[in-house]
Amino acid sequence: MEYFLELFLGGLTRGSIYALIALGYTMVYGIIELINFAHGEIYMIGAFTALIVASVLTLFGLNQIAILVLASITAVIYSAAYGFTVEKIAYKPLRHAQRLSPLISAIGMSIFLQNYVLLAQTSDFLPFPSLIPDFEFWEAYSHIIGSAELVILITTTIVMILLTFLIKFTKIGKAMRATAQDRNMAMLVGVNVNQVISMTFIIGSALAAVGGVLIASHIGMINFYIGFIAGIKAFTAAVLGGIGSIPGAVLGSLVLGLTESFATGYVSSDYEDVFAFALLVLILIFRPAGILGRSTTQKV
Amino acid sequence: MIKFSEIKKSFLVSLWFMFLTFPIMVIRVNPIEKTVQWRWRNMMIIGIGSFLLSFVWRFMLERKESGQKKADVFGIHKISFIQRILQEPKIYIPLLIVTGVFAIVFPFIFSAYQTNIMITALMYVMLGLGLNIVVGLAGLLDLGYVAFYAVGAYSYALLNYHFGLGFWTVLPIGAVLGVIFGILLGFPVLRLRGDYLAIVTLGFGEIIRLILENWNEFSFGPSGIANIPRPGFFGIEFSLQSATNYIYYMMIGLTLFTIFVVNRLQNSRIGRAWMALREDEVACQAMGIDKTKTKLTAFALGATWAGMVGVIFAAKTTFINPASFTFLESAMILSIVVIGGMGSIIGVVIGALILILLPEYLRAFSDYRMMLFGAILVIMMVFRPQGIISNVRRTYKFQGKQQ
Numbered sequence: 001m002e003y004f005l006e007l008f009l010g011g012l013t014r015g016s017i018y019a020l021i022a023l024g025y026t027m028v029y030g031i032i033e034l035i036n037f038a039h040g041e042i043y044m045i046g047a048f049t050a051l052i053v054a055s056v057l058t059l060f061g062l063n064q065i066a067i068l069v070l071a072s073i074t075a076v077i078y079s080a081a082y083g084f085t086v087e088k089i090a091y092k093p094l095r096h097a098q099r100l101s102p103l104i105s106a107i108g109m110s111i112f113l114q115n116y117v118l119l120a121q122t123s124d125f126l127p128f129p130s131l132i133p134d135f136e137f138w139e140a141y142s143h144i145i146g147s148a149e150l151v152i153l154i155t156t157t158i159v160m161i162l163l164t165f166l167i168k169f170t171k172i173g174k175a176m177r178a179t180a181q182d183r184n185m186a187m188l189v190g191v192n193v194n195q196v197i198s199m200t201f202i203i204g205s206a207l208a209a210v211g212g213v214l215i216a217s218h219i220g221m222i223n224f225y226i227g228f229i230a231g232i233k234a235f236t237a238a239v240l241g242g243i244g245s246i247p248g249a250v251l252g253s254l255v256l257g258l259t260e261s262f263a264t265g266y267v268s269s270d271y272e273d274v275f276a277f278a279l280l281v282l283i284l285i286f287r288p289a290g291i292l293g294r295s296t297t298q299k300v
Numbered sequence: 301m302i303k304f305s306e307i308k309k310s311f312l313v314s315l316w317f318m319f320l321t322f323p324i325m326v327i328r329v330n331p332i333e334k335t336v337q338w339r340w341r342n343m344m345i346i347g348i349g350s351f352l353l354s355f356v357w358r359f360m361l362e363r364k365e366s367g368q369k370k371a372d373v374f375g376i377h378k379i380s381f382i383q384r385i386l387q388e389p390k391i392y393i394p395l396l397i398v399t400g401v402f403a404i405v406f407p408f409i410f411s412a413y414q415t416n417i418m419i420t421a422l423m424y425v426m427l428g429l430g431l432n433i434v435v436g437l438a439g440l441l442d443l444g445y446v447a448f449y450a451v452g453a454y455s456y457a458l459l460n461y462h463f464g465l466g467f468w469t470v471l472p473i474g475a476v477l478g479v480i481f482g483i484l485l486g487f488p489v490l491r492l493r494g495d496y497l498a499i500v501t502l503g504f505g506e507i508i509r510l511i512l513e514n515w516n517e518f519s520f521g522p523s524g525i526a527n528i529p530r531p532g533f534f535g536i537e538f539s540l541q542s543a544t545n546y547i548y549y550m551m552i553g554l555t556l557f558t559i560f561v562v563n564r565l566q567n568s569r570i571g572r573a574w575m576a577l578r579e580d581e582v583a584c585q586a587m588g589i590d591k592t593k594t595k596l597t598a599f600a601l602g603a604t605w606a607g608m609v610g611v612i613f614a615a616k617t618t619f620i621n622p623a624s625f626t627f628l629e630s631a632m633i634l635s636i637v638v639i640g641g642m643g644s645i646i647g648v649v650i651g652a653l654i655l656i657l658l659p660e661y662l663r664a665f666s667d668y669r670m671m672l673f674g675a676i677l678v679i680m681m682v683f684r685p686q687g688i689i690s691n692v693r694r695t696y697k698f699q700g701k702q703q
Binding site for chain 1: 316503667668673
């Protein structure tokens with residue numbers, strides 16, 4: 001039973017990290033129908049920025065909490081800036097092009113950013129300082145779930161609540177929903193669509209940076225390539241839940257995280273990714289629009 | 301005369317990029333020795349570089365937009381320079397002859413190394429043409445095409461290892477296995493559209509690769525399979541040089557065969573059904589085209605070529621392992637199709653030659669070549685999204701007198 005609980009909580013942690021990245025995919029997809037392949041790289045850049053800032057601050061001798069906060073904030077700001085810039089360079093000029101062009105542009109951007117970090121930094125794995133402290137009061141339960149995992153779960157929950165609030169109740173959230181429903185109509189009623197799209201990229205990238213900092217300090221190793229597999233997984237999660245739907249992305253991520261955790265715990269750790277993709281294929285066969293996705297009828 | 305506002309804009313852009321690249325380009329941390337290296341020179345380079353590039357970027361964008369407007373206003377679709385050449389028999393026939401002669405004498409002029417690169421390029425031409433059937437003609441976005449390539453390569457390596465089958469026996473087997481896997485992938489994804497299809501095919505590609513990597517008893521895992529024999533020719537043993545030449549001529553032949561088949565397919569009943577499916581699925585069904593059959597044939601016929609090229613790849617490199625069949629490979633083949641111009645055979649050929657040969661000859665900048673490759677993909681899509689040679693629709697011209 002305890003093993004089960006451990007796997008369950010491990011799966012939830014993993015799933016909530018996926019969710020932070022998957023939200024960026026699903027929001028962008030909901031608004032401009034583009035698989036933003038460079039999103040995983042934004043996450044990687046967030047982790048790298050946090051690592052760099054944290055190392056520099058450690059040399060200045062700040063205390064751990066201050067480093068954690070400053071590094072996270074810088075990572076969020078930089079990731080958001082990268083997301084914004086990537087959209088302006090690689091996707092905005094392609095707004096009206098045929099479907100495949102932005103996708104290739106995104107793949108190109110992803111390769112570019114990977115190699116940019118590889119050349120400017122290093123190709124080796126860098127040790128990431130464990131920024132999240134071990135809480136003393138949590139000691140008694142730490143055999144089931146470590147305090148780092150606890151922090152991940154709590155942070156993710158808070159971020160999700162904030163995001164829901166933003167989408168549901170603020171002006172920009174309303175504009176985003178309007179743009180996602182019908183871009184031309186939104187334009188007609190006075191929504192600044194370009195601004196909304198930029199904002200979507202900024203928010204999505206900031207969420208990815210939060211995920212990047214959390215996972216990097218949890219696993220303790222980063223290199224320039226971590227964005228790729230995380231991006232693919234998160235996108236799988238987004239599709240699993242029904243792409244374009246925000247609750248769907250969260251649900252899909254949790255399902256994916258739990259599946260992987262149980263599969264590695266009970267079956268074999270070699271085939272972790274195979275289970276993830278097999279689950280995706282199975283769900284899409286029976287529910288082609290994902291778990292929470294609406295199936296749209298195509299009109300002629 | 302450059303306006304002041306332009307300079308201001310570029311200045312702001314360069315400031316923004318200096319800010320953006322600051323942590324990654326300027327600071328380098330050594331976490332083990334706990335030292336920080338500040339590289340301010342990089343910041344200066346970025347500043348000046350982005351200042352100048354932003355002028356070029358804006359100029360190109362303006363040119364592209366004014367070109368589009370002209371086309372909209374006058375209703376003329378400008379036929380590109382390359383297309384005009386291709387439509388003029390006086391130009392393209394000599395061009396074809398020159399290319400043919402060049403292709404035949406190539407191994408005698410250049411070294412074996414160059415010939416090897418050319419073989420790789422021709423392999424990608426075939427892969428590109430195969431994927432072109434799925435993506436360009438039938439409009440099904442396939443991000444896991446490399447899976448079929450892997451199936452071909454492993455079928456030769458394994459059949460040879462266990463049963464000692466030769467290259468020419470396995471070549472058709474590889475093609476057939478490609479078809480089988482194409483249909484295997486095709487069935488579950490029949491109901492999916494667009495991006496769902498893309499991600500499932502991507503997942504399929506990854507599953508195949510991961511199985512090859514982990515199922516040690518079957519595929520020898522990440523260490524791969526070595527000592528795969530090169531293709532034979534009625535039992536004659538070749539030296540390394542002549543074996544390379546032999547594979548080269550074989551590839552030329554196979555590429556021509558692929559071009560011939562794909563061209564015939566494109567103008568056949570099934571080819572037109574694919575194009576109808578690409579344009580509008582519902583309308584296409586209403587016209588009485590069997591969607592299931594059409595999609596499955598697209599997957600199957602696309603995968604055939606990948607299976608065949610896989611066999612050739614195994615025979616050429618004599619060593620394969622799962623690392624050769626990553627997603628990057630699929631992305632590469634897809635880029636060939638899109639950059640060359642979707643649906644256009646000559647475009648795919650040119651695209652493959654450019655995308656494979658360019659990185660090879662960019663080896664002088666070896667560290668930067670993948671970064672340049674990424675940048676070229678983005679720039680190409682921004683300024684010429686239709687590809688190098690856009691596919692011209694078949695049109696019928698009436699030759700009668702106009703009054």
